[in-house]
Amino acid sequence: MTQAIASPPPGVPVLDIDPFDYPFFDDPYPRMEEMREAGPVVWLSRYGCMALARHAEVYEVLRDWERFTSARGVGLVDYAKDARFRPKSLILEIDPPIHTRTRSAMMKVLSPRVMRQLRENFAVQAELLVDRLIEMGSFDGVTDLAEQFPLTVFPDALGMKREGRDNLLPVGALVFNSYGPENEIFLASKPLAEKGFAWLEMQCKRENLCEGGFGKAMFDLVDQGQLDEREGEVTVRAMLMAGVDTTVNGIGGAIYALCSNPEQYDLLHADPTLARSAFEEAVRWMSPAQSFFRTSAVDTEISGVPVAEGTKVFTLMASANRDPRRWDEPDRYDIRRNSVGHLGFGSGIHMCVGQNLARLEGELVLAALARRVRAMELTALPTLRYNNTLRGYATMPMRIISK
Known part of the structure; x- marks a missing residue:
């Protein structure tokens, strides 16, 4: 556990909110509103950290990697002070100049041309x-739809073998859980992921990737001297983490949003070209990646509040995406909204490298549904998949009515 700074700066509201417990995850929005309204910067006494819940401040911190570093961990643990149980992410938890090189390699492999x-x-x-x-009629919107599509098309495109893909989600769940405290949610995810790490390590080696995929393309960059062999393996692994969990939760969130707002699905059904907008708005409204930490690299300030070097800063993108200072009627899901500027994929140099892939998958699956399905509805309440960083569903019983 990270070493908490003893006390907040003078005048900063102190809140006894635990953003990593079950009641918060069940209904986070009232507590997010409480944090937003308390001030531009608040102090979470349970974790000895600053928290930002408004759009302007979250955006500022995510954009400024020199003042607010990711290299000391994007979770609660400060790598400059505490031990870590896993290797640093070569994308999320590295700053320039190394980050520039590894991210540049990923952007080449996941370029707009490749997306086309x-x-x-x-x-x-x-x-x-x-x-x-359509043949099934009734199904689970998570396992049969939101998980099925990304777990098929993305690993195929990467060049991964079919066997063992069921390990991807448990491994991803543990990684994203690790950004929070070592709570019950984190501990429960460890046994499910134990075998998956060894499996994933092997799948990311060049000899286990099929020709023609962008996994092999990453190793082409290794052969050109842009990365070393180990960096190639770790970067392929990072692509998998960036391209599966958040996409699954994004598609699941979009399906839930459209089932819960049938008038919005009617609009989409009437005009399937709105599919990209429907997915983008769902990412704003649902925020599959809810939050990340940064660490203050220097003595600085946020909105006039002094921030000491070494302070952990909790950025709640999900709250920023529902900040009424930035959005009109932010709690309303509206597929015609201009959602440009949402922070569902982060912002700045550590913005989600797989965002274009997620958008492509979300758009295509929603458009395919819109063209052929007249209506869809939930048949029972969905259940959440609890995670310290991600928000998504474990089950979503539903049915569809085709034309």
């Missing part, structure tokens, strides 16, 4: 998935 090349096959796979869902 993937689009046709992803669209075909989305149509095949909707075929199966």
Whole structure:
């Protein structure tokens, strides 16, 4: 556990809120509003850290890697003070100049040109998935839809073998859980992921990747001298983490949003070209990645509040995405909203490297549904998949009515 700074700066509101417990996860929005309204900066007494819940302050910190470093960990633990149980992410938890090199490699492999090349096959796979869902009529919107699509198309495009892909979500869950405290939620995810780490390590080696995928393309960059062999393996692993968990939760959140707001699905059904907007708005409204930490690298300030070097700063992107100072009627899901500026994929140099892939997958699966499904509805309340960083569903019983 990180060493808490003894006391907050004078005048900063002190709140006894635990953003990592079950009641908060069940309904985070009232407590997020409490934090936003308390001030631009608040102090969470349970963890001895600053918290930012308004859009302006969260945006400022995420954009300024020199003042607010990721290299000391994007979780509660400060790597400059405390031991860590896993290697640093070569994307999330490294700052320039190393970050510039590794992110540049990933952006080449996941470039807009590559996304255009993937689009046709992803669209075909989305149509095949909707075929199966129409035949089923009733199904689980998480396991049969939100998980099924990303766990098929993305690992295929990367060049991963089919066997063992069920390890991806447990491993991702543990990694994202590790950014919070070592609470019950974190501990419960450890046994599920134990075998998965060894499996994932092997899958990210060049000899286990199929030709033609962008996993092999990453090793082409290794051969060109842009990365070393180990960096190539770790970067392929980072692509998997960036391209699966948040996408699954983003698609699941979009399905939940559309089922819960049938008038919005009617708009989408009438105009499937709104699919990209429907997914983007769901990422704002649901925020699959809810929060990350930064650490103050220097003595500085946020909105006039002094921030001492070494202070952990908790950035709540999910709260920023519902800040009425930034959005009109922020709690309303509106697929015609201009959601540019939301922080669902982060911001700055550590903005989600897989965001374009997630957008492509979300758009195509929603468009395929909109073209062929007249209505969809929940048949029972969905259940949450608890995670210290991510927000998403474990189950979502639903049914669809085709044309």
